[in-house]
Amino acid sequence: MDVTDWTDDLGGVLDDAELTDGPTASTGALTASEVADGRFTVDGRVAAGRSVTVTYTVRVLPEDARGDDTLENVVFPSGSTPPADCAADDPLCTVNPVAEIVDSKSVSPETNTTVRPGQELTYTLTFTNEGAGPGDVDRVDDLRHVLDDADLTRQPAASDDALSVSRVQDGRFSVTGRLAAGQTVTVTYTVTVKAADELGDTRLANFLLDPGTPTPRDPVCTDGEDCTYNPVSDVTVVKSADPESGTEVRAGQDVTYRLTFRNEGAGAETIDYTDHMGGVLDDADLVAGPTADADGLTVSEVVDDRFSVSGELAGGRTVAVTYTVTVREDEDQGDHDLGNVVTVTGQAPADTCPQGSLLCTEHPVGSPSPPLLAYTGSGLTAVALVTGLGLLVCGAGALLLARHSRNGRRLQAGL
Structure with missing residues (x-):
């Protein structure tokens, strides 16, 4: 009988997958340990001419939970060093790249x-x-x-x-x-x-x-x-904002939104649209509206971060609906981005606002300006103070970079 003592390294697998079954030996001649620190051992005795298998199963993780998208697995004699790379003809290792x-x-x-x-x-x-x-x-x-x-x-x-x-x-x-x-x-x-x-x-x-x-x-x-x-309709719908979409805004600033409904046909058309404000009201407060500038369309109250515009729009008529929000202070904001979109009622809004879109607007919220340092009466000039701070920042950046580089070398050596 031959003595078997091998180690299976799953470290390159378990960053992209989870173990769902095993490892299990096909006979009692071999014992497979529990997986610990991404490895397990197989030991025992195998009689001459006999074959024993050890199997286990993993399930590939979702994209946002995976590591390098490559399942690399190697088995090697316990106590030795596993190869750094898996050669194409090496029977002791496998490589499975993950598609997404x-x-x-x-x-x-x-x-x-x-x-x-x-x-x-x-x-x-x-x-x-x-x-x-x-x-x-x-x-x-x-x-x-x-x-x-x-x-x-x-x-x-x-x-x-x-x-x-x-x-x-x-x-x-x-x-x-x-x-x-x-x-x-x-x-x-x-x-x-x-x-x-x-x-x-x-x-x-x-x-x-x-x-x-x-x-x-x-x-x-x-x-x-x-x-x-x-x-399919003769009605055109346009969403706009003041300041215009894409403009950076700051805490305390007002943004006024406008929905314009225009019937370019001769007959009356039914209007039923929803304005989705969830991406705005996590960063700003509604301070005016929404209201229509003419009769014919009904504007609902804002409920669950949205409101509807409905009714009949006569041929050739245009009606606008406006409302205003005020950007909150930085610590009271959500994602620091005011994203707003109008859709046909019942339809899901798009995840992103395409450039040039007439149905959505977006305003990134700028960071608050740092407070000015108070004058202390010392002879230190403003130029010298700013220069000194710049040197401190540069020094901190160099320290962080050096630490990052050393960490990178250490990680590489550990592989």
Whole structure:
């Protein structure tokens, strides 16, 4: 019999995965210890001509809980030093890079923008592999809530041969293939809104789904979905702010928001929109409004950080709704960013505000200015004081950098 005494090092695995089963030996001839400090040992005796296995299972962690996206595992004789790298032909180690496919859907004009008969909409699906290894793509784009109101005028096509795109059949098409680590591929297609007398429910909702997932019953985008929504209407909606979106604001400053509803058609149109203020009211207080500047539209009270605007807007009319907030003091703010968006009521707001958007605004809140030092009567001039502080800051920066460099070397040596 041969004496077995080996160590399995899972340190390069457990930064990206969790142990769910084992380690367990196939017979009592070998004993596998518990995992401690990312390792376990296997010892015992194996009779000549016999084989004994030790197995264990891990589950890959979600993206935000993973380390380097590579599962590297090595077994070596106990008491020896494991190899620093896993050679391609080494039977004592394994390397499994983790793929992370992230997809998203967008439309131009942006989601929640009203569109009119004859107008084109371009849809873009974006697929990115943010992991360390190649990853498979297998998704379905569902246009059934689009094609009752629009015609497909340009078939979906991929920007790279890494992904294959099928023809649209029964209101759907598939996207399949494999992306290398770090690779991004887009799929685009175009539709044109039908004439007014050919429209269906006047709501273009488009969904990116897993294969086999049924079409959502209602043309409604909810939080967390890869979905876009565009109503067909003669009403245009524009959100603006004073100061304009993108301007940095400070504590105590007022920001006035304005929602403008314009009916560019001849007949009356129904208005039903919601203004989402959650990203504003964590940093600012409502001090005026919201109020409409003309009759015809009803503006609700602000409840749960949102309010609605509803009613009938006659052809050719424009109505504006305004409100004002005051930025809180720094210690009373939330994320130091005033993000505000308007959507069709029932539709989920977008996670980010695209540059140039007419439906959202964003104002970063600047840091408060440091107080001026009081004059003490000493002969130390302001220039000398500022220079001295600058030297102190530079010295602290050099110390931090040196510490960071030493820590980096120590971590590298430990690997």
